[in-house]
Amino acid sequence: MSKEVTERFSFINSVVGWEGQINATHVATKFQLSRQSASAVLKDYRQQYPHYLQYDASQKAFIATQAFNAVFINNALSNSFAQYLSAMPLAETISASQFTTHSNCVFEVEAPLRNINPLQIRPILRAIREQLQIDIGYISLSSPNYLDRIIQPHALIFDGLRWHVRAYCNKNQQFRDFTLSRFNGVATFEGKATHSAVQDKKWNTIVDVVIQADPRFSDQQKRIIEQDFQMQQGKKTIPTRAALVNYLLRRLHIDSYKNSPEEQQIVLTQASRKAIAPYLPQPT
Template sequence: MSKEQQARFHFIEVFAKWLGRVNASHIMAYFDLSRQAASRTITQYMAKYPENLIYNESLKGFLPTSQFSAKTSVGAFSEYQQITRVNQSKYLASIEHIELPNREPEPKLVQPILRAINEKLAIDIGYLSLSNPHYLDRIIEPHSLVFDGLRYHVRAFCHKNNDYRDFVLSRFNGELNDEFKATHGAQDDRLWHTQLEVVIMADSRLSPAQKRVIELDYQMKNGTSTIKTTAALVQYTLKRLHLDAYQTQAEAQQIILTPECLRAISPYLPKPA
């Protein structure tokens, strides 16, 4: 299958799953195709995956069948969001996205880190911290990049602390003073390989009716939902869930950790200053 056909089949699946139907007009608008070419794309998809779609005369479109399963997509709503961001034509439901500060790293910051990761190098590089706003040399042995949803971190062995630490990517200056073969890799990072489960529940201060709403929001089963993470990443998981700070109002807090989960992950959380 060509990349072009893959993209068109992906579009068909995403629209069928999330919009509930797909037709030639959708494909024409998104890919700037003729009606003949758009209809031919649907025919080709139907020939390859006949169990996925069925034509509905009254709606003038193809609907997902009860046997529908993703073949060229992952089935995530984010795929539909991505499509609407690329082309908000009259055929696409508009989804607004909150604009955040641009925290894209510069290539000069990423390149030495990626090279060190790929070639298993230790590097001597300048780094800023909140405790010292001037660039100081740090010798680190990076093994992974981590995106927490807002910014990138570098997971690395730090020679200064003789332990694995997280560094904010944007705080490096990108200038190498030295490099040599690394002796500490991901395989030695205990917290990186320690598996944890973050188990959330509706805030116990909410009413039973309010709890049911929250359980629906988070697709909880039997009152809880579980997110898998590692000890090295658990603090970022809690931040994404807004569980790094406790709200005085239950309606603002909405979810909390189960007592068992809190006890299990507490040893891996940053100690209060």
């Protein structure tokens, strides 16, 4: 099998695995092919794997069969979900890690990612794509038993360790983040969404997170930190969505104050801390 065919078949596996379906438009858009050529790619795939896809005329798409699910679900990993998102962006609001091939002398520290079940993700992705309300089971530390939640999702968020769903919660009547690995049960669609990203004020509010070297450092030490972070005039400005501020602080390890400057390294400027305070979780 040529490299080109392998790449195309891998893309088909990824889309079908996470969406549960695929059509010629997916392939044509990804590889910049005519619809006829894209259909030929799908035909070749079905000849190679005759039991993996079944055409559904009502959806005008090829649907994953139980045979496909048996193979994909057992081998699906969280990082393959990120690969899917990077290959098939659902909207501008979705950000996904970009994957590169590393040489044998470059290594990445891997942390255990939370479990993501493709069968649970498919209806959520569809709800985002088609702007639908979805009724699905969800657990949290405050509610350890699965409870049905009707949500209206509009984006996915990756914080470095976990995937989250940004959605309007009908129960709480506000936009919230839900941990993707905590959904369970059979999902049902509840019609068109009445709330979208347009109404999500925190999502549409852009704030500047401004960092500087820990003031406890000497001037020479500060210059090292400033060089590390490419600071200008002793500061680095990072624009982000207000809804994502807390995730960013965690990634930068400045969500709490450390005892030593060597451990802390960077801090928020006083003005920035004051500006982003309304968007941080309030202590209970």
